[in-house]
Amino acid sequence: MAKTETPGENAQLKDIISHAKEYGFVYPSSEIYDGLQAVYDYGAYGVELKNNLKRLWWETMTRVSDNIVGIDAAIFMHPTTWKASGHVDSFNDPMIDNKDSKKRYRADVLVEEHAAKLENEGQVEKANSLTAALARLLEAEDLAGVRDLITNEGIKCPISGTSNWTDVRQFNLMFSTQVGSVAEDASTIYLRPETAQGIFVNFLNVQKTARMKVPFGIAQIGKAFRNEIVARQFIFRMREFEQMEMQFFVRPGTELDWYQKWADTRMRWHLALGTPAAKLRKHDHEKLAHYANAAMDIEFEFPFGFKEVEGIHSRTDFDLKSHQEYSKKKQQYFDPEINQNYIPYVIETSIGADRLFLLTLCNAYTEEKTEEKSRTYLKFHPAVAPVKAAILPIVKKDGLPEKAQEIVDALKYDFNIIYEDSGSIGKRYTRQDLIGTPFCIAVDHQTLEDNTVTIRHRDTTEQERVAISELHGRIAEATSFRRIFEKI
Ligand code: ATP
Secondary structure, three states, X not given: OOOOOOHHHOHHHHHHHHHHHHOOOEEEOOHHHOOOOOOEEEOHHHHHHHHHHHHHHHHHHHHHOOOEXXXXXXXXXXXXXXXXXXXXXXXXXXXXXXXXXXXXXXXXXXXXXXXXXXXXXXXHHHHXXXXXXXXXXHHOOOHHHHHHHHHHOOOOOOOOOOOOEOOOEEEEOOOEEEEOOOOOOOEEEEEOOXXXXXXXXXXXXXXXXXXXXXXXXXXXXXXXXXXXXXXXXXXXXXOEEEEEEEEEEEOOOOHHHHHHHHHHHHHHHHHHOOOOHHHEEEEEOOXXXXXXXXXXXXXXXXXXXXXXXXXXXXXXXXXXXXXXHHHXXXXXXXXXXXXXXXXXXXXXXXXXXXXXXXXXXXXXXXXXEOOOOEEEEEOXXXXXXXXXXXXXXXXXOOOHHHHHHHHHHHHXXXXXXXXXXXXXXXXXXXXXXXXXXXXXXXXXXXXXXXXXXXXXXXOOOOEEEEEHHHHHHHHHHHHOOHHHHOOO
């Protein structure tokens, strides 16, 4: 079981959160009003990084695979969608309140954290029997039993320190709102809690109009909303977040092979992006959701322990079959190779863009200390780094700014480039390190004579002299997605 810690206990996460805020990556939403819990805004460098990650995922899906196309479905969907998908009836988390502190918790998380504490103290068997008991009670939907487990174990509220608990209740995580301007006619609709259903309801539209043949996939990136009971750990668990999901439609009976293939492909993708193998692991689900016949998570070792970043699920024909029943519209595919109609089975890969962002930031955040000096920098893969190069005239005179501006103009249509001429060159290097710019290009007096510049490399701080005419090629090579695609 993964070790769990609260953010207050985790110094590294705290450093990353303050770095993200101070250097323009992530701010709390509507901060001047003291923020809104579990909602965040991305700043100048954050949005570039996030867009690069999304584009990398999108192009991996729609270009590296030649049988995947994309869609962009609406956030609002017909309310019956969520009946058919099972979200109205069962997209719940069990919650419990402490009567003294008035704080609300996820009952299952309280038990899991208690078990993790026991495990850390060496009481492994007790921890295992506790998590097994929890799984049995949740499976049987025995909420009174979950409450008994919490009180019998003497689990206390970390705020009040008491065990004065309410009953455990189910809490539906979907946000609802009213559509229609006249109150009497208005009907309740939901903000989508996952993007997948927009793909399922469009399965036949896409299959027919893009002339796809099974096996094929549909990819989508978009916002999803969940009224998470406890939102913690920065952008790890948000109430408004972005998902990148791909549903791969296959012939029934072949789904478990495809499931393995996708699990391996997605793992290779994370490795190709530079995440160390030791920080990634696959975790098979012991308890499967009602719609799945196999499921696993790809977990990353965040500062607060190994946690899910991506889910790979074999969803059978559950969703399409259920939409067929509720809509009374056939969701079948005619397979010319075997001359048969069937409802395809589905393998899903689902990753949160914000969680991938947090993974990338945690991986990149580097503090280097030697006897002489210490340095903090963000070691992003150049392909996703928010700024690719900073062009820095070493002095603000003698025609150097003009020469530097010429270089900016020659590069800026292809790369995100920064020009900066104030402060010492050392300070300017430091500033670029803090936002993870892979190349600093210094323009000096020699540049005016021979059209060469100094490139300073972020990770090694080494410097080399190169011709201006080489810059475009060098940056293009280092930042191209192609090098990542080739490793998948
Ligand atoms: P968890 O167990 O962490 O709640 P989940 O199993 O409910 O996640 P899925 O429904 O499988 O998550 O969603 C797929 C992906 O969407 C997750 O792997 C994660 O990257 C992302 N995700 C889910 N919920 C959130 C959230 N509240 N905030 C940010 N990302 C999320």
